[in-house]
Amino acid sequence: MDKISIIKLTVITKTNLKRVLIVGAGFGGLRAATALRSEPIEVLLIDRNNYHLFQPLLYQVATAGLEPEQVARPVRGILRGQENFRFLTAEVEAIDFPARRVITDRGDLTYDYLILAPGAESNSFGLPGIAECALHLKDLDDAVQIRNHILRCFERATWESQNDLPQAWLTFLVVGGGPTGVEMAGSLAELVQYLRSGEFHSMGLPRARIILAEMAQRLLPEMQTSSSKAALESLSGKGVEVWLGRAVRAYDGFKVEFDHGEYLEARTLIWAAGVSAAGLLQRLDVPHGPLGRVAVLPTLQLEAHPEVYVIGDGAYIPAQREEALPMMAPVATQMAERATANIRRDLRGQSQAPFRYKDPGRLATIGRNAAVAEIGRLRFRGFLAWVVWLVVHLIQLVGFRNRLMVLISWAWEYLTYERAVRLIQGRLPAVSEAEVPGECS
Amino acid sequence: MDKISIIKLTVITKTNLKRVLIVGAGFGGLRAATALRSEPIEVLLIDRNNYHLFQPLLYQVATAGLEPEQVARPVRGILRGQENFRFLTAEVEAIDFPARRVITDRGDLTYDYLILAPGAESNSFGLPGIAECALHLKDLDDAVQIRNHILRCFERATWESQNDLPQAWLTFLVVGGGPTGVEMAGSLAELVQYLRSGEFHSMGLPRARIILAEMAQRLLPEMQTSSSKAALESLSGKGVEVWLGRAVRAYDGFKVEFDHGEYLEARTLIWAAGVSAAGLLQRLDVPHGPLGRVAVLPTLQLEAHPEVYVIGDGAYIPAQREEALPMMAPVATQMAERATANIRRDLRGQSQAPFRYKDPGRLATIGRNAAVAEIGRLRFRGFLAWVVWLVVHLIQLVGFRNRLMVLISWAWEYLTYERAVRLIQGRLPAVSEAEVPGECS
Numbered sequence: 062m063d064k065i066s067i068i069k070l071t072v073i074t075k076t077n078l079k080r081v082l083i084v085g086a087g088f089g090g091l092r093a094a095t096a097l098r099s100e101p102i103e104v105l106l107i108d109r110n111n112y113h114l115f116q117p118l119l120y121q122v123a124t125a126g127l128e129p130e131q132v133a134r135p136v137r138g139i140l141r142g143q144e145n146f147r148f149l150t151a152e153v154e155a156i157d158f159p160a161r162r163v164i165t166d167r168g169d170l171t172y173d174y175l176i177l178a179p180g181a182e183s184n185s186f187g188l189p190g191i192a193e194c195a196l197h198l199k200d201l202d203d204a205v206q207i208r209n210h211i212l213r214c215f216e217r218a219t220w221e222s223q224n225d226l227p228q229a230w231l232t233f234l235v236v237g238g239g240p241t242g243v244e245m246a247g248s249l250a251e252l253v254q255y256l257r258s259g260e261f262h263s264m265g266l267p268r269a270r271i272i273l274a275e276m277a278q279r280l281l282p283e284m285q286t287s288s289s290k291a292a293l294e295s296l297s298g299k300g301v302e303v304w305l306g307r308a309v310r311a312y313d314g315f316k317v318e319f320d321h322g323e324y325l326e327a328r329t330l331i332w333a334a335g336v337s338a339a340g341l342l343q344r345l346d347v348p349h350g351p352l353g354r355v356a357v358l359p360t361l362q363l364e365a366h367p368e369v370y371v372i373g374d375g376a377y378i379p380a381q382r383e384e385a386l387p388m389m390a391p392v393a394t395q396m397a398e399r400a401t402a403n404i405r406r407d408l409r410g411q412s413q414a415p416f417r418y419k420d421p422g423r424l425a426t427i428g429r430n431a432a433v434a435e436i437g438r439l440r441f442r443g444f445l446a447w448v449v450w451l452v453v454h455l456i457q458l459v460g461f462r463n464r465l466m467v468l469i470s471w472a473w474e475y476l477t478y479e480r481a482v483r484l485i486q487g488r489l490p491a492v493s494e495a496e497v498p499g500e501c502s
Numbered sequence: 503m504d505k506i507s508i509i510k511l512t513v514i515t516k517t518n519l520k521r522v523l524i525v526g527a528g529f530g531g532l533r534a535a536t537a538l539r540s541e542p543i544e545v546l547l548i549d550r551n552n553y554h555l556f557q558p559l560l561y562q563v564a565t566a567g568l569e570p571e572q573v574a575r576p577v578r579g580i581l582r583g584q585e586n587f588r589f590l591t592a593e594v595e596a597i598d599f600p601a602r603r604v605i606t607d608r609g610d611l612t613y614d615y616l617i618l619a620p621g622a623e624s625n626s627f628g629l630p631g632i633a634e635c636a637l638h639l640k641d642l643d644d645a646v647q648i649r650n651h652i653l654r655c656f657e658r659a660t661w662e663s664q665n666d667l668p669q670a671w672l673t674f675l676v677v678g679g680g681p682t683g684v685e686m687a688g689s690l691a692e693l694v695q696y697l698r699s700g701e702f703h704s705m706g707l708p709r710a711r712i713i714l715a716e717m718a719q720r721l722l723p724e725m726q727t728s729s730s731k732a733a734l735e736s737l738s739g740k741g742v743e744v745w746l747g748r749a750v751r752a753y754d755g756f757k758v759e760f761d762h763g764e765y766l767e768a769r770t771l772i773w774a775a776g777v778s779a780a781g782l783l784q785r786l787d788v789p790h791g792p793l794g795r796v797a798v799l800p801t802l803q804l805e806a807h808p809e810v811y812v813i814g815d816g817a818y819i820p821a822q823r824e825e826a827l828p829m830m831a832p833v834a835t836q837m838a839e840r841a842t843a844n845i846r847r848d849l850r851g852q853s854q855a856p857f858r859y860k861d862p863g864r865l866a867t868i869g870r871n872a873a874v875a876e877i878g879r880l881r882f883r884g885f886l887a888w889v890v891w892l893v894v895h896l897i898q899l900v901g902f903r904n905r906l907m908v909l910i911s912w913a914w915e916y917l918t919y920e921r922a923v924r925l926i927q928g929r930l931p932a933v934s935e936a937e938v939p940g941e942c943s
Contacts, residue, residue: 111657111926130569135924137701150657150926167661201927216552216591220608260578462914462922466907473903481903483576485552485591486642 078103078145081404082163082172084153084341086113086136089178089373089393091459096401098143100408105172107165109152111135114201115458117390118467120241123198123207123331124248125480131466133201134459153179153341158366174368174404177355178397179339181374181388183332184352194314195332198241205486207331211249212485214328215256218266231269232327234317236309237334238275239283240425243292245333246273247428250299252480271301272325276308276334281433283387284423288433291442295427309334336388338375350377359415361400367413370403372396378416390457391421426450429475519544519586522845523604523613525594525782527554527577530619530814530834532900537842539584541849546613548606550593552576555642556899558831559908561682564639564648564772565689566921572907574642575900594620594782599807615809615845618796619838620780622815622829624773625793635755636773639682646927648772652690653926655769656697659707672710673768675758677750678775679716680724681866684733686774687714688869691740693921712742713766717749717775722874724828725864729874732883736868750775777829779816791818800856802841808854811844813837819857831898832862867891870916 086108112133121127140146151165185191218230235246253269279289311318317325343353354377363369373393399416422436432446527549553574562568581587592606626632659671676687694710720730749761758766784794795818804810814834840857863877873887
């Protein structure tokens with residue numbers, strides 16, 4: 062099919078209004094769209110998916126605790142009432158800044174203002190086999206793939222033979238001791254415990270191992286050492302082996318190589334060791350900061366193209382580099398508010414104001430009844446931190462229905478210990494394919 | 503990978519007990535497994551998926567009303583407490599009756615008694631393009647694929663151009679006026695109405711058409727004419743165009759050809775016009791009845807292999823052919839009870855007893871507040887029939903959690919009219935792939 066020409070797209074253009082084009086329906090993009098709801102402009106949002114994804118709970122989808130539909134909501138549904146809002150699904154391929162035009166796989170779109178909020182992607186730092194053979198956790202399909210893979214490992218291990226050591230099928234390595242890795246390992250330990258005790262107990266399987274490897278000497282390096290210690294204790298109590306000071310060098314789908322020449326046989330490697338800005342941002346011909354993030358002015362504008370704003374995981378403010386901005390939802394939403402306020406100021410002929418981050422604190426959960434929290438000067442852990450974590454995440458979920466469904470799922474799991482969503486979805490691949498995770502060949 | 507030899511599988515075999523091997527975890531297979539829970543035998547169930555699927559609600563998954571996880575439950579979870587039960591995921595490829603051995607893609611398994619309950623599959627009667635280009639509705643992946651496709655048609659239609667008539671993108675043809683086709687068309691009409699009114703209303707789209715084509719001169723041919731009339735009225739009221747006496751001859755993903763040489767441009771054809779016994783049964787070297795069903799004795803045994811029972815959609819009893827046995831859950835579960843009772847009798851040296859079907863009645867729903875019911879001599883329709891339909895289906899769903907989640911989803915939809923599960927899941931295919939439904943090339 063030929064690309065649809067720009068002329069044809071005037072069908073969906075209110076030509077007399079200025080257009081703010083927003084790329085990405087994550088926390089930043091959504092907030093930007095709603096913040097502009099009362100302006101006499103056209104707000105056009107593009108995303109490759111037709112839904113907003115609540116990434117902080119993605120690991121619970123990957124470990125069969127929540128359903129994919131519970132952590133995602135259709136964008137059109139979220140912004141159903143907003144008159145000046147349009148949405149299109151498309152993959153942005155490039156941006157023609159001089160022509161103020163975004164090039165997508167579906168056609169081109171022009172803009173008066175552009176807000177880039179495409180988020181981050183998994184970063185394997187060029188390590189051999191990680192991109193292809195490891196499992197990553199950035200989108201909904203990743204999460205379903207991890208769930209499928211873990212459950213399939215158990216199914217596969219039941220068909221054990223002498224030639225094929227089933228221990229490798231039941232060795233689950235999580236790499237990266239940040240919040241994602243810690244949450245993933247804790248939740249995975251609970252799932253495996255549930256499966257082992259009631260469903261595969263008579264199948265003659267070996268012990269399942271869950272290993273969390275972190276390059277640094279402590280878990281949660283961005284948090285206080287007391288939180289690191291608490292996380293380590295909680296995970297050990299759940300039977301997770303925590304390997305500190307251990308970096309992965311390569312993986313081939315069967316064997317993990319560590320930096321001191323050690324090896325581990327594991328059919329599962331979940332990569333939570335790093336992210337970088339979305340590929341789209343990395344490919345732009347603009348100044349970049351670390352991890353492929355785009356360097357912006359404190360006003361979040363591109364210096365050479367002041368009508369372009371970059372927000373969220375992919376933005377880097379060189380002038381404020383002493384303040385490390387984590388790739389977290391609060392940064393994205395606060396940036397969205399700043400960028401849209403600056404667009405409103407520009408429309409009214411006012412000057413641009415700089416972004417200032419207000420840190421709401423940090424939370425990480427390690428599973429049932431266990432979490433660590435750092436809010437302002439407060440540090441707490443255990444059951445109270447876990448309840449705070451639950452409430453904060455429920456509130457942030459978009460849509461009452463999703464909140465209700467997630468709450469019921471959590472209550473169910475809490476009372477029954479059941480990980481209910483244990484379906485291996487998707488056409489079952491042939492045996493040879495199922496043997497290797499990811500796109501590893 | 504080489505096939506795992508039989509010897510290796512002794513690991514999972516209690517060698518001193520007789521083994522009942524059940525193929526298929528549908529209504530029949532599950533009921534058979536639970537019916538044998540107190541017997542001193544080994545019950546081994548095989549299915550290609552690790553979950554039991556509640557097929558009667560599959561069309562609601564396809565039309566974004568329910569989540570896939572709500573109509574399916576992991577088999578290991580359902581039978582968690584049953585001591586004599588084992589489960590394996592595998593695809594059965596063939597059966598070696600003389601050796602009493604089932605050949606799967608994972609290895610071979612022996613049996614003392616075999617219960618075949620693999621169900622039915624979509625039957626395109628060899629019509630050109632139907633198998634490849636039409637959408638079918640037999641398993642969970644089919645349902646998600648239909649949901650993805652319908653939503654993608656709307657997304658795609660928003661990128662309309664002069665060369666590409668968007669009407670074909672918004673023309674949805676359902677073929678087959680049985681309960682599945684009627685339910686699908688009614689539910690699809692409600693989904694389309696919801697999308698059109700609130701989410702795509704400003705996109706300049708043409709009217710969406712939903713057409714239900716049935717070869718016979720009335721809908722629901724297996725039910726009373728009053729029910730047929732009620733279904734026709736309800737569907738017309740929802741804006742569905744019902745074409746009676748119209749048979750499809752071919753489809754290429756773009757254009758439907760009807761038997762009188764008429765054509766319809768439609769990018770969606772949902773095939774609900776026929777099923778046949780599962781391919782496994784059709785390939786067996788045994789006597790067959792119509793639609794590839796296996797001919798069995800009134801005791802449900804194969805005449806040549808009395809240790810083999812066939813139950814459910816794939817069974818045909820020539821001696822009782824005057825009684826048409828529909829491919830429905832009640833037939834499968836009643837047959838499962840007969841077959842397992844006969845196995846128990848055989849173990850005790852008693853003679854086999856014949857199967858007798860007790861018809862619990864028929865129900866079909868056409869959407870919100872509308873259904874038709876025939877229970878014994880009772881005939882009713884409208885709101886009351888709809889409530890009966892809801893209650894019957896909720897009760898039949900396996901597991902309290904699924905019942906609760908489905909009940910909430912239904913209540914939510916009833917109160918808000920929202921079809922909440924409108925996610926296009928799965929890696930977004932390239933533009934050219936997304937253009938054609940199914941595996942049509």
